[in-house]
Amino acid sequence: MMRANKTESRRAFLRAGVALGGGLLLDFSLPCVLNARENASSSPSTLNAFVQIANDGAVTIISKNPEIGQGIKTMLPMLIAEELDVDWADVHIEQALSDPAKYGAQFAGGSRATPLNWEALRRVGAAGRQMLVSAAAQTWSVPAAECETASGKVVHVPSKRSLSYGRLASKAATLPAPDLAQVPLKDPKNFKIIGKPHPGIDSPRVLAGEPLFGIDVAVPGMLHAVFVKSPVFGGTAVKANLDAIKSQPGVRDAFIVGGGPVFNGLASGVAIVGTNWWQLDRARELLEVTWDEGATASQSTEGFASQAATLSSQAPAIKVVSDGDVISALGSSARTLQAAYSYPFISHATLEPQNCTAHFHDGKVEIWAPTQNPDPGRKIVAKTLGLNDADITIHMIRCGGGFGRRLMNDYMVEAAWISKQAGAPIKLLWNRQDDMQHDFYRPAGFHFFKAGLDAGGKLQAFSDHFVSFGENGKAAPSADMSANEFPAKFVPHLELGISLMPLGVPTGPLRAPGSNALAYVFQSFIDEIAHAAGQDPLQYRIDLLGERRQVGAFDTGRMIDVLALVREKSGWGKRTPPKGSGMGVAFYYSHLGYFAEVVHATVGAGGKITVDKVWVAVGVGSQIINPTGAENQVQGAALDGISEALGQTITLNKGRVAQSNFNDFLLLRMNQAPPVEVHFLKTEHPPTGLGEPALPPVIPALCNALFAATGVRVRSLPIDPKLFA
Amino acid sequence: MRYTIQINGKAREVEADPQMPLLWVLRDLLDLKGTKFGCGKSFCGACTVHLNGAPTRSCVTPVSSLGSSSITTIEAIAGTPTGRAVRDAWLALDVMQCGYCQAGQVMSASALLAKNPKPSDTDIDKAMSGNICRCATYTRIRAAIKRAAGMPSADSRDTFV
Numbered sequence: 001m002m003r004a005n006k007t008e009s010r011r012a013f014l015r016a017g018v019a020l021g022g023g024l025l026l027d028f029s030l031p032c033v034l035n036a037r038e039n040a041s042s043s044p045s046t047l048n049a050f051v052q053i054a055n056d057g058a059v060t061i062i063s064k065n066p067e068i069g070q071g072i073k074t075m076l077p078m079l080i081a082e083e084l085d086v087d088w089a090d091v092h093i094e095q096a097l098s099d100p101a102k103y104g105a106q107f108a109g110g111s112r113a114t115p116l117n118w119e120a121l122r123r124v125g126a127a128g129r130q131m132l133v134s135a136a137a138q139t140w141s142v143p144a145a146e147c148e149t150a151s152g153k154v155v156h157v158p159s160k161r162s163l164s165y166g167r168l169a170s171k172a173a174t175l176p177a178p179d180l181a182q183v184p185l186k187d188p189k190n191f192k193i194i195g196k197p198h199p200g201i202d203s204p205r206v207l208a209g210e211p212l213f214g215i216d217v218a219v220p221g222m223l224h225a226v227f228v229k230s231p232v233f234g235g236t237a238v239k240a241n242l243d244a245i246k247s248q249p250g251v252r253d254a255f256i257v258g259g260g261p262v263f264n265g266l267a268s269g270v271a272i273v274g275t276n277w278w279q280l281d282r283a284r285e286l287l288e289v290t291w292d293e294g295a296t297a298s299q300s301t302e303g304f305a306s307q308a309a310t311l312s313s314q315a316p317a318i319k320v321v322s323d324g325d326v327i328s329a330l331g332s333s334a335r336t337l338q339a340a341y342s343y344p345f346i347s348h349a350t351l352e353p354q355n356c357t358a359h360f361h362d363g364k365v366e367i368w369a370p371t372q373n374p375d376p377g378r379k380i381v382a383k384t385l386g387l388n389d390a391d392i393t394i395h396m397i398r399c400g401g402g403f404g405r406r407l408m409n410d411y412m413v414e415a416a417w418i419s420k421q422a423g424a425p426i427k428l429l430w431n432r433q434d435d436m437q438h439d440f441y442r443p444a445g446f447h448f449f450k451a452g453l454d455a456g457g458k459l460q461a462f463s464d465h466f467v468s469f470g471e472n473g474k475a476a477p478s479a480d481m482s483a484n485e486f487p488a489k490f491v492p493h494l495e496l497g498i499s500l501m502p503l504g505v506p507t508g509p510l511r512a513p514g515s516n517a518l519a520y521v522f523q524s525f526i527d528e529i530a531h532a533a534g535q536d537p538l539q540y541r542i543d544l545l546g547e548r549r550q551v552g553a554f555d556t557g558r559m560i561d562v563l564a565l566v567r568e569k570s571g572w573g574k575r576t577p578p579k580g581s582g583m584g585v586a587f588y589y590s591h592l593g594y595f596a597e598v599v600h601a602t603v604g605a606g607g608k609i610t611v612d613k614v615w616v617a618v619g620v621g622s623q624i625i626n627p628t629g630a631e632n633q634v635q636g637a638a639l640d641g642i643s644e645a646l647g648q649t650i651t652l653n654k655g656r657v658a659q660s661n662f663n664d665f666l667l668l669r670m671n672q673a674p675p676v677e678v679h680f681l682k683t684e685h686p687p688t689g690l691g692e693p694a695l696p697p698v699i700p701a702l703c704n705a706l707f708a709a710t711g712v713r714v715r716s717l718p719i720d721p722k723l724f725a
Numbered sequence: 726m727r728y729t730i731q732i733n734g735k736a737r738e739v740e741a742d743p744q745m746p747l748l749w750v751l752r753d754l755l756d757l758k759g760t761k762f763g764c765g766k767s768f769c770g771a772c773t774v775h776l777n778g779a780p781t782r783s784c785v786t787p788v789s790s791l792g793s794s795s796i797t798t799i800e801a802i803a804g805t806p807t808g809r810a811v812r813d814a815w816l817a818l819d820v821m822q823c824g825y826c827q828a829g830q831v832m833s834a835s836a837l838l839a840k841n842p843k844p845s846d847t848d849i850d851k852a853m854s855g856n857i858c859r860c861a862t863y864t865r866i867r868a869a870i871k872r873a874a875g876m877p878s879a880d881s882r883d884t885f886v
Contacts, residue, residue: 069860070822198820206824207831209759209800213824216758249742278749279742281765351763351825351859354815400761401859407774430766449811497878612882628819632862636822639861662768662857671850673863675880 041073041305045169047128048177049102050080053358057152057166059086064096064103065113067202068402070691071111071629074201074365076121078626080192083125083186085149086165093201098374100392106396108372108507109407111591111689115627118687126183136174180344188623197217198629202398214370214397217357217427223252224277225418225428229269229438232293232655233260236268240289245272250279250285252421257414259384261294263440263506266384266413273422277429279382281390285377296504297655301444307501308446308467312340315464316339316497320474321483324493333452337532340448341521345441345719347665348510353435356415359425364391366414370399377409381416384502400652404509408440436665438656440508441650443469457533459544461493461556464522470502475501478513485518486589487526489551490544493598505652511640512692515590519696520645520703520717523586527704528713537704538585554589558619562596562681563587566617569679570598581605581612582708586700593618593693597638601705607721609646611674611702616694618680621687634694635676641698643668649718730791732757733801743789748772750788751798759799759828763857770856774798778837799828805874808835814873819864822860830856834870843874846882
């Protein structure tokens with residue numbers, strides 16, 4: 001099978017959005033933004049779907065996207081407040097309901113909030129400002145062009161008269177809405193809010209212990225619920241000792257839910273409902289369920305590895321790219337290399353376990369969900385319960401971490417179903433074992449590389465046979481590889497191919513999906529190539545990128561510039577690491593962002609790994625909207641990558657996940673966390689997102705540093721210290 | 726069983742199973758939801774409170790073991806001078822991302838500084854490594870502890886030249 005051009009890849013999709021440039025607004029539909037005004041005479045006055053201004057000048061800005069820790073509830077309103085021209089201290093922020101007809105797309109994923117909203121939400125603010133200016137101009141009978149704004153006031157410049165927004169709001173709300181595409185925007189040099197650090201708007205409330213998270217939701221008459229699913233994915237509950245469970249303290253009801261076998265929907269299992277979650281969690285220890293485990297009860301991590309090894313000796317089933325003649329070029333190369341790399345399944349492990357509160361009543365469902373992507377959840381709930389989309393109300397609650405896990409809404413439909421059957425509002429809470437063993441995992445993968453160099457060390461031939469998961473020629477979610485995977489298009493003879501193994505495990509996007517694994521294998525093998533060529537690994541990468549040019553959407557010049565920046569900031573080539581210590585480099589382009597990273601790491605007695613420091617050079621365009629949030633995201637993403645590399649693995653045995661808690665699924669801790677130095681390279685390109693793209697390159701940079709320190713390659717994750725012992 | 730427990734300076738009465746962990750007593754019986762559930766087995770530190778000033782994982786502390794111990798939770802930590810300094814440093818340095826672990830982080834950091842007003846990096850590692858931050862805000866947690874201690878907050882651990 002030949003897949004000529006995989007244009008539907010995630011990155012291609014993202015690029016399509018940005019290619020519109022100033023026309024991004026087209027991509028960001030605000031169907032009712034300017035028609036959402038009502039009760040124009042009341043206070044506060046509604047200027048549009050996002051902005052209300054009270055008579056006393058208090059400004060309420062609606063934040064439309066889910067908050068998962070990426071700081072969006074602070075950042076999106078900054079864009080509106082800037083162009084509205086109000087003081088941040090006067091701004092009150094409210095979280096929107098899930099209502100895409102009113103607000104446009106509402107999701108946290110793909111690091112897309114910045115590229116999608118950078119211009120669109122500034123225009124929303126500017127439209128509000130223009131209405132306030134018009135209201136003032138009409139009040140004074142002067143031309144609007146003679147009016148300026150600042151700090152929530154309109155000033156008539158010639159007469160020096162001024163009126164506060166609070167005084168003007170009710171009149172402004174009656175005026176015709178301007179054309180969003182035509183409203184003038186500020187010159188960035190006049191920004192007062194954008195580009196200045198604004199700490200998280202809800203942080204003081206979190207530290208006061210206020211109940212802001214999904215797990216904290218309480219509604220009148222609410223019961224609690226636990227939901228026990230098959231340890232083998234897609235298994236169904238046949239029978240259970242429900243009467244024994246019902247007699248336990250705190251238990252009101254226990255019943256079998258006959259869902260499944262779809263992963264992102266209602267699973268089969270046993271629901272236990274009652275007055276006290278801890279008692280329910282204890283009662284489940286007595287639960288005895290007969291499961292029909294289904295077809296995947298024999299799959300295992302070891303089985304996949306041996307299947308992959310067998311497949312690697314055959315030709316790839318799917319050709320993703322085939323440029324030139326790799327076989328001949330390898331045959332005529334002065335030097336050839338080959339290497340097999342692999343990485344494991346990993347779990348999202350949001351620190352707040354999956355949970356959801358739902359209230360089914362009178363044929364409608366009200367839902368309070370920590371979710372990254374509410375609207376698909378609404379559709380699953382409606383379909384599963386036989387309701388209309390309009391019958392489902394979703395409150396987006398602050399999430400204790402997302403990382404892609406909460407793009408899926410399985411917990412939402414479980415909560416809705418259990419509420420319906422229990423006849424009461426319920427809060428469903430998974431325990432840690434539920435959460436770790438019922439995830440949509442980052443898929444494992446196996447890569448079999450070959451490369452050929454000419455006598456001068458130049459890369460002539462490159463191939464990767466990626467053994468991944470999927471069926472019928474279609475990769476499982478987040479288990480694919482696109483035709484743009486670097487060094488595709490940078491090597492004359494290059495082949496990328498995929499073979500697929502069937503999989504009965506749910507997979508899905510984990511922070512920088514695809515990239516978090518592909519960066520590791522490709523940037524590690526490129527490092528092997530550079531060393532085989534006897535050249536400096538950083539300079540070798542710059543040479544491989546070649547002339548400054550566009551290659552598809554990828555701008556080689558932008559990547560060369562971040563590589564040069566990280567070389568300078570890290571002292572690459574100028575500092576001499578002590579014995580047992582080394583520096584490694586990698587770059588990666590994802591989510592429209594250009595990232596080059598250097599890691600300094602040390603291997604001590606017994607193979608003990610210390611990550612000493614990370615340097616990150618960031619190319620995300622012309623403007624860092626909220627510098628404090630941006631730096632935090634980059635540092636966190638880099639450390640998240642180190643966490644994945646050092647400790648994280650999910651293994652399967654008899655179709656079951658072996659890990660159950662943080663004693664066997666290891667997350668980075670304070671004593672392992674190095675300093676992370678972040679440098680932003682400002683360019684003339686439109687701003688793009690930061691939640692994800694800093695993660696991928698840190699993993700190969702760390703592994704390459706360990707090679708520099710020891711001469712040993714890390715060809716499998718998580719890093720096994722025994723390699724260096 | 727009926728228990729009288731000392732929480733944030735007040736005697737509170739609860740009716741609970743003797744084995745019920747303090748975490749769930751706080752969250753579901755006393756409506757103090759600032760203390761968080763992460764793992765249920767003392768691996769993550771999200772549930773950290775102070776028991777007579779010592780950082781304690783409330784998810785594995787049965788209500789029957791409390792006796793007359795004085796319990797402080799995140800809701801009241803800013804009422805102590807150290808807790809207030811820690812909270813203020815956390816906000817000044819904009820430490821949190823998702824924020825879910827941060828109550829536990831602040832409780833561990835406050836307990837550290839109450840005992841050790843000028844901690845070294847190693848002291849910080851020892852006191853804080855029981856608290857997972859899934860967003861990995863460790864860089865700022867370290868800096869905020871130093872700021873709360875009145876120490877320079879720059880990270881000076883990477884020293885090779």
